[in-house]
Amino acid sequence: MDDYVVGVLTNIGLFSFLALSAYLLLIAGEMSFGQQAFFGVGAYSGGVLTALYGLPLPIAALAAMLVGALAAFLVGLPTLRLRGLYFAMATLAAAEMARILFELYRFQREIDGELVGPDGTQGFRGIRWIFERGVEPEGYLALVWGLLLIALVFFLLVERSRLGATLRAIGQDPELARSCGISVERFKLGVAAAAGALAALGGVLFAHHNTYIEPRNFDIMLGVHSLAYALIGGLGTAVGPLLGVVLDIGALEGSRVFQGYRMIAFGGLVAVLLIFRPRGLLDEKVVHWLRARFS
Amino acid sequence: MVKSALFLIFCFYACSAFSQKVGAALECTATRTDFIYDCVIRLSKGGEPLAGAQITVGADMPSMPMAHNVKPVKAKPGMKPGEYQAKLDLEMLGEWAVKLRLAGPVKDQLILLYDFDEKGARPVTRAGRPPRK
Numbered sequence: 001m002d003d004y005v006v007g008v009l010t011n012i013g014l015f016s017f018l019a020l021s022a023y024l025l026l027i028a029g030e031m032s033f034g035q036q037a038f039f040g041v042g043a044y045s046g047g048v049l050t051a052l053y054g055l056p057l058p059i060a061a062l063a064a065m066l067v068g069a070l071a072a073f074l075v076g077l078p079t080l081r082l083r084g085l086y087f088a089m090a091t092l093a094a095a096e097m098a099r100i101l102f103e104l105y106r107f108q109r110e111i112d113g114e115l116v117g118p119d120g121t122q123g124f125r126g127i128r129w130i131f132e133r134g135v136e137p138e139g140y141l142a143l144v145w146g147l148l149l150i151a152l153v154f155f156l157l158v159e160r161s162r163l164g165a166t167l168r169a170i171g172q173d174p175e176l177a178r179s180c181g182i183s184v185e186r187f188k189l190g191v192a193a194a195a196g197a198l199a200a201l202g203g204v205l206f207a208h209h210n211t212y213i214e215p216r217n218f219d220i221m222l223g224v225h226s227l228a229y230a231l232i233g234g235l236g237t238a239v240g241p242l243l244g245v246v247l248d249i250g251a252l253e254g255s256r257v258f259q260g261y262r263m264i265a266f267g268g269l270v271a272v273l274l275i276f277r278p279r280g281l282l283d284e285k286v287v288h289w290l291r292a293r294f295s
Numbered sequence: 296m297v298k299s300a301l302f303l304i305f306c307f308y309a310c311s312a313f314s315q316k317v318g319a320a321l322e323c324t325a326t327r328t329d330f331i332y333d334c335v336i337r338l339s340k341g342g343e344p345l346a347g348a349q350i351t352v353g354a355d356m357p358s359m360p361m362a363h364n365v366k367p368v369k370a371k372p373g374m375k376p377g378e379y380q381a382k383l384d385l386e387m388l389g390e391w392a393v394k395l396r397l398a399g400p401v402k403d404q405l406i407l408l409y410d411f412d413e414k415g416a417r418p419v420t421r422a423g424r425p426p427r428k
Contacts, residue, residue, distance in 0.1 A: 003351060003353075003366075003367040004364065004366045004367060007353065007364055007367065008364045011361040011364060014361055015361055113316075121421045122421060123357075123408075125406065128404070131403075131404050134402075206360070206361070210355070210360075210392075210394075210406070211404050211406065212392065212406040214357055216357045216358045217357055217358075217360045219358060221358060221359050221362070222359075222360060225362065249364070252362070252364075253364055263362075
């Protein structure tokens with residue numbers, strides 16, 4: 001497969017973890033502008049564990065997911081008391097705090113005569129676990145998409161379960177859900193932690209794909225993209241965020257004639273789309289219609 | 296069995312050390328077409344020019360990771376040993392992380408941070424520290 005195609009498909013896969021993470025919070029009724037922080041937490045913690053301590057990637061990924069979940073839980077404790085715009089602003093503030101912490105984070109060890117590890121604004125080089133094991137880009141692409149497929153199947157199963165119905169009930173009307181005996185706060189904290197773990201998994205994979213990360217990777221732009229993907233694709237099914245990523249990156253790649261201005265053109269398109277379809281292309285109505293038609 | 300295991304462990308660490316000692320520098324000049332740069336890549340290993348490498352050059356913007364999918368290009372051997380030439384087609388000015396994937400005598404992946412402007416590119420310096428190679 002062409003290097004370019006492999007690169008685009010890998011990026012679509014990596015972005016999808018972040019989009020699914022934003023989607024999970026959206027269906028629970030919360031709009032987070034801060035999922036990039038947990039992506040960063042995953043990238044840094046996974047990178048430290050493989051590059052500095054020599055742990056295998058699967059173990060580092062699991063540990064990074066735990067760290068991401070814990071970080072999201074801790075951020076969720078105070079912020080989930082807020083609603084709507086205030087929650088969005090609080091998550092953005094938390095993400096910026098995390099990014100500044102990455103800028104201050106220096107933890108290096110000498111490995112084979114080279115200093116390896118996070119070095120503040122200079123970034124974190126040498127996350128080479130995948131590279132040193134001779135995994136080719138095609139192999140890594142298969143790994144990313146394999147994990148994404150597992151996450152997607154898990155999502156689809158949850159959505160068809162009682163848990164999925166509870167989440168949507170909380171998202172649609174938290175007061176009504178509370179009156180039915182659902183512990184809304186506890187559920188939302190669980191959702192925030194799960195979304196953090198998912199974003200962290202994407203972060204680990206991103207760090208090992210790039211071999212280099214830096215605090216600027218995890219700024220607001222990444223968070224806005226992930227949220228936009230979930231909203232463009234639709235909130236009716238977990239396939240929506242993936243559709244959003246594919247459409248966005250596909251549209252961007254298909255509009256190369258606009259060069260650097262294509263981002264601006266695409267931003268306008270997103271705004272227009274969200275005016276006419278505020279819950280995305282695959283919203284609940286479309287999903288119900290599709291299910292009725294094909295089941 | 297033990298000898299084989301020790302040998303594998305030795306190889307693992309030897310290969311790791313071997314793969315991390317390639318130095319690289321980039322010199323780019325802007326062409327007449329916006330955002331397209333003619334670049335010369337200089338590779339060295341142990342202070343000596345590294346010839347015969349196959350280099351695939353890609354790029355990503357640190358402030359917008361994964362949003363730009365610059366088409367990777369193969370670098371051609373340049374005028375001098377250890378020199379390679381590549382034409383980079385970036386999408387905008389600013390800071391780019393240029394990714395060099397090496398094959399041939401040395402298998403490695405290097406990331407070079409450069410700031411691309413209307414004239415060319417210069418290494419990124421931050422917090423008063425020298426650029427890293």
